[in-house]
Amino acid sequence: MKAFLRKALDSAPMMKSGSAYDFALEHFPFPESGTILDLGTGNGHGVAYLSRRLPEASIVTLDLNMGCVRWSELEFGPSRPFFVQADVTNIPIASGSVDMVEMVMTFHCLPKPERVMAEAFRVLKPGGSILIADVDGRHWMAKPFEWVEHWLVSPLTHAYTEDEFRALLSGAGFRNIRARRREKSGMKFMMWLFAEKPAD
Numbered sequence: 158m159k160a161f162l163r164k165a166l167d168s169a170p171m172m173k174s175g176s177a178y179d180f181a182l183e184h185f186p187f188p189e190s191g192t193i194l195d196l197g198t199g200n201g202h203g204v205a206y207l208s209r210r211l212p213e214a215s216i217v218t219l220d221l222n223m224g225c226v227r228w229s230e231l232e233f234g235p236s237r238p239f240f241v242q243a244d245v246t247n248i249p250i251a252s253g254s255v256d257m258v259e260m261v262m263t264f265h266c267l268p269k270p271e272r273v274m275a276e277a278f279r280v281l282k283p284g285g286s287i288l289i290a291d292v293d294g295r296h297w298m299a300k301p302f303e304w305v306e307h308w309l310v311s312p313l314t315h316a317y318t319e320d321e322f323r324a325l326l327s328g329a330g331f332r333n334i335r336a337r338r339r340e341k342s343g344m345k346f347m348m349w350l351f352a353e354k355p356a357d
């Protein structure tokens with residue numbers, strides 16, 4: 158039963174959609190020809206989409222388990238992302254080396270949230286940015302989302318509120334924190350946060 162539901166969830170059109178990335182690209186500045194570190198590859202559709210939208214960026218994507226990547230379904234941009242199997246709490250990337258860290262529908266299931274934020278801050282260049290897109294902990298769908306995730310995916314899942322994200326981001330040293338939600342249509346249960354590592 159659980160395996161069937163997990164498969165149905167994985168096949169949902171939303172799991173292959175780039176719309177969370179579209180909203181981010183429309184509302185926040187991305188380093189179009191810089192290095193972007195994607196945390197939480199998942200099925201790979203998101204990072205493949207990003208590589209098509211930002212053909213000049215160098216994209217690195219990291220996940221603990223590359224077993225979920227749907228290699229045969231992925232269509233990359235001209236520059237294929239670099240896939241790294243590793244733990245986000247211990248990112249095997251040099252300090253001060255990437256222009257942006259982004260996490261789309263990933264942060265809610267990660268362990269040690271303070272440690273993940275500290276690692277994201279460490280690998281960013283001064284003046285670099287972080288983008289998080291995730292379920293809004295204040296939306297009515299946050300609790301049902303947590304129940305389903307706890308049952309099917311991970312007991313760690315927590316839908317963070319904007320205040321919780323702001324505390325984690327500022328605690329790690331990020332500044333100029335901005336949050337946005339969709340006002341008109343679709344994905345009203347999500348929010349997007351953007352913040353910067355201060356320039357030296």
Ligand SMILES: C[S@@+](CC[C@H](N)C(=O)[O-])C[C@H]1O[C@@H](n2cnc3c(N)ncnc32)[C@H](O)[C@@H]1O
Pocket residue numbers: 172196197198199200201202203204219220221222225243244245246260261262263266267268
């Ligand atoms: C929901 S998926 C990410 C979805 C993807 N970002 C997208 O846009 O479609 C969450 C991913 O986080 C990964 N993950 C969970 N804990 C992790 C950890 N400690 N280190 C690295 N990846 C982790 C899981 O393996 C899973 O693939």
